[in-house]
Amino acid sequence: MAELADAAHAAAEHGAEGQTVQEYITHHLSYLTYGKFPDGHWGLAHTPEEALEMGFMAIHVDTMGWSLFIGAAFLFFFRYIGLRATSDVPSGIQNFVESIFEFVESQVNAGFNYKNPHVAPLALTVFVWIILMNMMDLVPVDWLPEIAMAVGGLWGLEHMSFKVVPTTDPNITMGMSISVFFLILYYSVKNKGLGGFLRELAFHPFGKWMLPFNLIIEIPTLFAKPVSLGLRLFGNLYAGELLFLLISGLLGVYQLPAHFVWAVFHLLVIPLQAFVFMMLTIVYLNAAHEPAHGDH
């Protein structure tokens, strides 16, 4: 108990107005939310409770903003490099970007066996975007929120939450995995035909006399794809962020060694999760391009 008290003390030092560790972490895990208040008007939520009351009709300004900013920055940067790239010996940054391209292209060539020129750009977008969003995790947890609070203080938002790692927001990860899910449905119907797609759900793996069992197996399998895709990314990054917050909240100013150790470990998680998301997207889309089972 003494340790906990110490921890609470450290946290009290950390927060300006004597937050507990729990309050500190909760505050860091809340979003800057713009939405529709129960009374009908739209505005920024001042407390997590207000944000909760808004329900679905709200937007997480912080994670959404960072997600858009990172995605746009990455694409414009790549385009900038691409426009001044030459086919001579590549140097420096062009070499770096090209190696990313070649990596993604080789993964797509290995995992995707059909002709579809849109899949490789999708894989690149997903991979780099997610890696960069994950990397926001490495920014010390208080820097950007403190700046945001200082700026927000100008409009009476000095307690505002500001979450900087978009992939720790299930809305962001599920938003992407559901998009992938729609692509799976679209390409399945496009390549197998609606009949072929439904036949695959109904008549496999046990043949048409076991149709209910087939449906019981296949439909959850289908829906498990986007859910697992989105939640895997969210879970990994959320857990990582939570540990950073715990380290920061419990150890206060003495967090540096522990923070460093966890950051080094997290360096593995950041590209790995982006890679897994990209690979699974490729594999799912490959399955969606396969000819319907009954057809061969």
Added chain:
Amino acid sequence: MDITLTIIGQSVAFFVFWWFCAKYVWPLFMDIMEERRQKIADGLEAAARAEKDLELAQAKSTDQLKVAKVEAAGIIDLANKRGSQIVDEAKEKAKEEAKRIIAGAQADIEQEVNRAKEALRAQVSAIAIAGAEKILEGSINQAANEDMLNKLASEL
């Protein structure tokens, strides 16, 4: 886990970014990398061609060297032949010259001999006349005598 409009915003962003990447980013690098692949392929091909050219040139140069050697041998042969021919011709000429000189010398000698004979004949006839004069003791007819003596001289 509060699901909000953010999920839709992110989906829209996903498709927009995908579209942008596929239209404005991916082709740039694919074109450049394809171009470079082409350049490298061309370079390798050129190198292979150059190597083959070198081989051909070397073969050609050996051939030419062989031909040149044969030609040189022919020229040397010809020169040798010509040389001996010239020597032969010179010998021939020299012999002829020698013959001609010998013939000239012989003609001279003959002439000299004839002249000597003539002189001798004249002297002999003069001696003979003197002898006859002495024998006859007086000259009878100088003119008839002279005639007779000339006849005698030409008979000698």
